[in-house]
Amino acid sequence: QVQLAESGGGSAQAGGSLRLSCGASTDTWCMAWFRQVPGKEREGVAAINGRGDSTYYSDSVKGRFTISRDVAKNTAYLEMTGLKPDDAGLYYCAAGAVRPCLGSTLNRLNYWGQGTKVTVSS
Numbered sequence: 001q002v003q004l005a006e007s008g009g010g011s012a013q014a015g016g017s018l019r020l021s022c023g024a025s026t027d028t029w030c031m032a033w034f035r036q037v038p039g040k041e042r043e044g045v046a047a048i049n050g051r052g053d054s055t056y057y058s059d060s061v062k063g064r065f066t067i068s069r070d071v072a073k074n075t076a077y078l079e080m081t082g083l084k085p086d087d088a089g090l091y092y093c094a095a096g097a098v099r100p101c102l103g104s105t106l107n108r109l110n111y112w113g114q115g116t117k118v119t120v121s122s
Contacts, residue, residue: 001111002024002096003025003111004025004112005022005023006022006091006113006114006115007020007021007022007023007116009091009117010117011120011121012120012121013120014083015082016120018083019078019079019080020080020093021075021076021077022075023074024074024075024095025074026074027050027071027074028050028074028095028096028097028111029049029097029098029101030049030095030098030099030101030106031047031048031076031093031095031101032047032076032093032106032109033046033047033091034092034094035087035089035091035092036090036115038089043058044056044103044107046065046067047067047102047103047106048069048101049099049101050071052068052071054100054101056101058103060086061080061087064080064082065080066081076095083118083120084120085120085121087120088119088120089117089118090115090118091115092112092115093112094106094109094112094113095111096110
């Protein structure tokens, strides 16, 4: 069993930045961030593999968000810049032994954090 703990959510103005962190209780190959907006399906927005040398971004965040990983600390980060009101929602960290760690495989991740809220004001 892997426990995940997110932190770093909060409020920002449009165009601003926030940084999310996700600490895992043990090493897992694939770590990802999803966001949930009321009335919409949960969307995988970014993922990173165990070596930190392969990443995935959804089209909605590409070029604005950066996912990174501190392997020694079992922690993944999501640096969000150029925030838009549409980026608001609950952000969940997910992890699992999924290979490859790609957008098409993120639905197989089986460990989830509790979520952290992001609010973006225009």
